[in-house]
Amino acid sequence: MSDWLVNTLGSDAPIRVGIDPFVHSASFAQALAKDLAARDHELVPLFGMENPVDMAWEGSALPRPGQPLAPIRLHPMEVAGKTTSDKVAEMREAMQDKGADALVVAMLDDVAWLYNIRGSDVEFNPVALSYAIVTMDTAILFMSEAKIPDDVRAELAAHKVEIRPYQNFIPYLQSLSQVGHKVWIDEERTNYAAAMAVDEENRVRGMNPVTLAKAIKNEAELNGMRAAHERDAAALIRFMSWMERTISDEGRTVTEVEVDEMLTGKFRKELDGFIEPSFPTIAGAGPNGAIIHYRADGPDCGIVGPGTILLLDSGGQYRDGTTDCTRTMVFGRDAEDLVPLEVRQTFTRVLQGNIRLDRSVFPEGTPGAVLDILAREELWRAGQDYAHGTGHGVGAALNVHEGPQSISPRFVNKQALLPGMVLSNEPGFYAPSMFGIRTENLLVVEQAEGLESKATGKKFLRFRKLTQVPICKALIVKEMLSPTEVEWLNTYHAQIFQRVSPLLDRTDREWLRVACEAL
């Protein structure tokens, strides 16, 4: 974007470029300012001056939407696993090590995690408009009073969290800087306006310690994630069983819109603790599966009948956890005979990539990028690839995308994978206008017990699966799998049946039993 802007402006005359400093990160704005300055242009953050977007709203016939005022709720100890007091104390230790007197927390999920609160200001993400500042003797939540119910207020008070108006955040930061406080600002995760409020020489830079602490799930958070994943699996399994009955027994087709109506509107909605989807459901039938962020819409949407490849990427926000699962599937009697061999071969290669990454064991200190090739190796051998990353971090009853870890083919993210981190494992393949395939599980990083390299002194890590949803056997070309891969699938399916079948009625349990029979 910086390149585009510089090229578009040319260099005939110096130009002033205005930005709203509240909607860009400090690191982005600073890099842009530097690039513009190199061509004699100037970046002007519209801070304390008129902003053309505000001016347009003033002249508009429509009323401008106000800040959302949805009430927040407590995220209770049994799923948070750590009190706000303990979290704040840990952050103060990190601040001391770093030589900072104050810590700015500007990411909404970081604030929610730190203070054990959840909100509903942003669709799909259980967060609330807010900032936090932690100093050595105060912990402040900047949020509209109107959003805070009494029980939350009492709990925050018990952990010595002060509540101040949302709009006081910037002036408060300025005052900290004016008295010479060293303020820790993660410039990648803080807007430019907040960074500007602190003098350059008073800024302490580096990754926000909340971001890393949030990524490393504690045992209570993992228990919540496991429970949420089992219930979520029951919803997906009930959906699949219903699809099979509808298509094979009733002999009718199902629209993509109906897929989401049943999955979200019925099966997930009936689950304990379900709040909302964790992102808009992607239900792509046939060629629609090849559109990476497809969203089915209205009467023209695709139709699933016997032999139609359905790519279904969906997830739920629950009181105790967040899920994200993709399965590619086919329904109908003798469905495997209805699917072209090329599609099944590709499905099998994607599955092999998923298995290879899932089974990997790697030394501590390894960034996710190192593992990315494992998910692609068999696709590459066939001249296939996918133009997206292999894995993203996932929050515990928080945002379905979170950092700092990832599994990406670009070696930009050097964050080592650490025990307790949750990541998606989602290789895919997309043949435009034909079909799309993705198989996605969520994994937790854990110590691989008993392994330690004598050569390097390093211990080893591995993954454990959270997702408990069967993989469509009709799409597998068994001869392509190694015995180890077949065993992986059979062990996984046996585990799924054991853990999820108690949550199902007899019909759905029978469907799951067949789905989980050994390959």
Add this chain to the structure above:
Amino acid sequence: MSDWLVNTLGSDAPIRVGIDPFVHSASFAQALAKDLAARDHELVPLFGMENPVDMAWEGSALPRPGQPLAPIRLHPMEVAGKTTSDKVAEMREAMQDKGADALVVAMLDDVAWLYNIRGSDVEFNPVALSYAIVTMDTAILFMSEAKIPDDVRAELAAHKVEIRPYQNFIPYLQSLSQVGHKVWIDEERTNYAAAMAVDEENRVRGMNPVTLAKAIKNEAELNGMRAAHERDAAALIRFMSWMERTISDEGRTVTEVEVDEMLTGKFRKELDGFIEPSFPTIAGAGPNGAIIHYRADGPDCGIVGPGTILLLDSGGQYRDGTTDCTRTMVFGRDAEDLVPLEVRQTFTRVLQGNIRLDRSVFPEGTPGAVLDILAREELWRAGQDYAHGTGHGVGAALNVHEGPQSISPRFVNKQALLPGMVLSNEPGFYAPSMFGIRTENLLVVEQAEGLESKATGKKFLRFRKLTQVPICKALIVKEMLSPTEVEWLNTYHAQIFQRVSPLLDRTDREWLRVACEAL
């Protein structure tokens, strides 16, 4: 080293640190100067002033060794594949694209490649003390006249290469800079003295185009490499066959020193076009195999008898190519029963790493670092690792280590692998005081025909083996190998028998036949 120096010097008082600018790269010296300056110290390149090493020689009773004067030889067209004129013309194109008027070539193997000459000034490396400078109308070789035989002189003259005294290099560079020439200096691959001879504003930076051109072998170079590898394989196979006869039939042991005497002094020496080893042979018996750069020495060296694990890493410089091969092996009747299972399991995992890297297919643009994990995956699963890189570049009848490509677990080297590059594939494992294992082949990068990703538009690359030496089957635990891995081994062994058996007598051919029988 920079860190060590800065810490050792402390910061109580500014200190002047002298270095010989001819023995450090410009990039290293410049980084060191910056680090020292940050603590108020100063780097002083001893350029045109007294150097304490020179002064010590002046006061020494021993005469200082002179510059080596070994004669150089031509590297003929049938193995070079491209004339000096053509190479120089290509460099001028690169200079034009880069906006440079002159190109400095300071790496000895780069000079040798550019002018199709070979020398013997440096043991194991067929290079000669020299520099080169190419301008738009001249191509100069800076070298002592005494080293250049008449035939080489005539050939260089035919390609319009001027010869100037070695010591004129720096003054010539200074004169280019003084008349304002833009001089391309690869600061990673040029000594500090040469960089200092060119004013900062006249330096054009970036990788030397000779380095990349040299790394991408042409068809004649590859033919030479293939032929050299087949002959070299015959020497190794004759050696292995002799070892088996000596240990099993004669019932005696063999010392590590004797291993090299036979391998280098007899079997390689008898080969067409053999010049010298490409590095000091590593022959480690039993626990000595765990010492990564082990060199057997004198009467205390290790002994190979029935069931002893021998790690043998060796290579040759030939007129037409350079080889580098490691095999780990065991001799004696029923040898596999003499080796602990743990050793054979580890050998098998190392072999699986070698196979996995060998079989990989990857999109163009992939740096070697991305592939490194393939060689370690099975070792990691068992908590094992090796503390060295997986692959280095290899010259064609040139240095056995060359850049810019590598296969390393550290993601520093971003050089994409390109068709025609030669790399080693050498995973290993070392159990201190017990045993060492390494299996090393040289590979050529080539296009994977017919593969192109629709998602990314990229073509794919793969490897082809140069090395034609059997892998010791007695050390393989067959049940650990997948059918694909068994097939890889059998196909490789069949190829070896077909290509190398014509170079062997009946006895050795029979040994090879058994060694290459299907697993």
